[in-house]
Amino acid sequence: MLDKNGIAKRIAKEVKDGYYVNLGIGIPTLVANFIPKGINVVLQSENGLLGMGPFPFEGEEDPDLINAGKQTITTLPGSVFFDSALSFGMIRARKVNLTILGAMEVAENGDIANWKIPGKMVKGMGGAMDLVASAENIIVAMQHVNKAGESKLLPKCTLPLTGIKCVKKIVTELAVLDILPQGGFKLLERAPGVSIDQIKNATAGKLIIEGNIPEMEL
Amino acid sequence: MLDKNGIAKRIAKEVKDGYYVNLGIGIPTLVANFIPKGINVVLQSENGLLGMGPFPFEGEEDPDLINAGKQTITTLPGSVFFDSALSFGMIRARKVNLTILGAMEVAENGDIANWKIPGKMVKGMGGAMDLVASAENIIVAMQHVNKAGESKLLPKCTLPLTGIKCVKKIVTELAVLDILPQGGFKLLERAPGVSIDQIKNATAGKLIIEGNIPEMEL
Amino acid sequence: MINKSVKNVDEAIADIKDGMTLMVGGFGLCGIPENLIAALVKKGIKNLTCISNNAGVDDFGLGLLLQHKQIKKMIASYVGENAEFERQLLNGELEVELVPQGTLATRCLASGYGMPAIFTPAGVGTEVAEGKETRKFTFHGVEKEYLLEHAFEADFALVKAWKGDTAGNLVYNQTALNFNHAMAIGGKITIAEVEELVEPGELDPNFIHTPGIFVSRIFQGEKYEKRIEQRTVRKRDI
């Protein structure tokens, strides 16, 4: 079973040289720490930055330099600032190659819910709806089950949707799964030490298992 | 009767302090020469400049600094460059207070034709269609009659239109006329030495003459 | 040049009235018009509709207007980080319209570009699309459904820039640019507060983010607090 860093580490393998990547809040943010040296990627922060660098050294925080999670950050040589409208322009125009974000629920048809729990939480969708509606390549990083032990990989989302038929891949503490164009979670890899049965038990939606399912390499 | 500079001089009186103004090619360009010192106006050139200055001194021409007529120009303190899309954005958003342009024909309902003579001339509309479709305040600077001696102030345009019901005022070598919301050329002023009959003879569209028509003051 | 400078923030907001709609720049607490917000609080203008990406925190940014119950309706993309907001919302004291962040920015931008409506795929198939017109377009071979979203109509846009000149030209610093440009061009009347107000000619005309034609009033703000919402740092290697 993977911890948060393990999930991030596995997702980092999906990041290809030359990619522009948007990382959501939470586990996705950790992915940046595991991108191998030789792989050139540019991180987009939708509040208006391409080329997000690491956190600043203590004492060097700049209130005018934050990421979409409102964290103080730094730039890199070749970074560029732009306004929010152009930022979502490049997202809609599919110039961002990969979007990695968290989710509360994912359905077997690729629907995703991650912005609202009716009666409980009303924080808003931020940029998530724009990202999932436009990105060609969306990976969800999340726990396989919620705190109540219920599967988050469902036949159909129960929470208000963020986007429809958009998620392509899911990485959880248990497994890597693709969502097939015709629907269904296709199991690709097991986390180290995790059995097929564990994954079956944690997946409420249609799980497709074909042939031997290897353990993931990290 | 006015010459081109006279027409420009009369139009300059319509330019108010604090206006952003777009000047078309030809007579409108000359208007800039007659704006009184105390009147602060900013000239917009739709290829991407606010704050157009005079022509450069000989030897100081810069190929990267031209106006919409492709003439070498200069900037002024406070000038700003922007891209063509934002330039027409500010035009559509009605931030430009006054547009002055030439015309081949104007109709008594405010229609204007100035971009095409079928079978003869196909230069294109450039920015004129955008300007006339958006500007709140359009003054046409032109000769009252064409080279064949035919009136250019018509009941209806015969040439392909540039825009509909948009011209508010016309200044010619003979007269200043408003176009009324309900239609018709309302005569406001005569050019020095020009008689009402001369204007009547040169105006094919509905001419409205009420009360005494003063000679224009220049 | 046309001089857009006003004496101070009070003169700048003199004609903002109860019940008006305001665009307010900034992302979180980054790049917010601190002086203008403080002046609205001081003047006690009420029943405002605020279009802003966030609602500030409890005791800063738009949170100050919420504290004093001056906001009737909030149009935003993300309103976490604000307990008073949540309280007013759950008590029905506050109307809220949540809008995807890109849609929010583009609806401001559309106003500045004189485009009455735009098409965006954000929110298709979700509750955001309820009651809205959708339409399919094929672009570069991909057919997709889009929502028709209308440009925002705001009486005023309140923005914060880094530097500005008296002709109204604005320059922003780093990610404090965020929504400020789209709102500066999108407001019917735009008021800009700047950290440094300079004379025309001092800003490089090649590198101005918002041309002065979009700005109606400009003044130099005071005592910028520039609060940091999430101070994240790394340790120096010793």
Place this chain on the structure above:
Amino acid sequence: MINKSVKNVDEAIADIKDGMTLMVGGFGLCGIPENLIAALVKKGIKNLTCISNNAGVDDFGLGLLLQHKQIKKMIASYVGENAEFERQLLNGELEVELVPQGTLATRCLASGYGMPAIFTPAGVGTEVAEGKETRKFTFHGVEKEYLLEHAFEADFALVKAWKGDTAGNLVYNQTALNFNHAMAIGGKITIAEVEELVEPGELDPNFIHTPGIFVSRIFQGEKYEKRIEQRTVRKRDI
């Protein structure tokens, strides 16, 4: 950073093929991609559809492609100043679609903003509107009719910038900016030629016109002629 630099113009245009659609930046002869146009002429690529505000003059700019009959269709707002153009048009050798200048710029921009279509009042009631969908919108109390205009789909955008870095970030000089930014963001594949190619970090990240994400290839051009179309000057007072 991702390195977008290519060795030279020939590498840059290696996959531009007969029959493709190109956006070509510039206004008149100002800010045109001289090296890219020359390379297209040299390579003899034919049946091109060119989206460009103008068609150059007889012996420069896109006029060179016209001279060699490489352009099948021209989409432009203004095509005066070009006798060869007029000859080909009147002889039926050249298709022409005339588009209002603002519509042209905005249809390029729309591509870069991922908006499949936009609304503009330009051309309503004229022959430009023939066969097009119109729609009324009320904005700030004014009801007006607008045309629905589609974003341009171009295989390549060819643009010219002043400076650029190898990450593809572009900066333009003065009015040579014109259509280059809207096209740089609007092309499916964007090729930028620059007067000066620098390393990442040499351009101020606050003041970049076109972010590198929109640019696929970049190279430093050679021997810029920068011809002036209308040399207008005033005399010095002595």
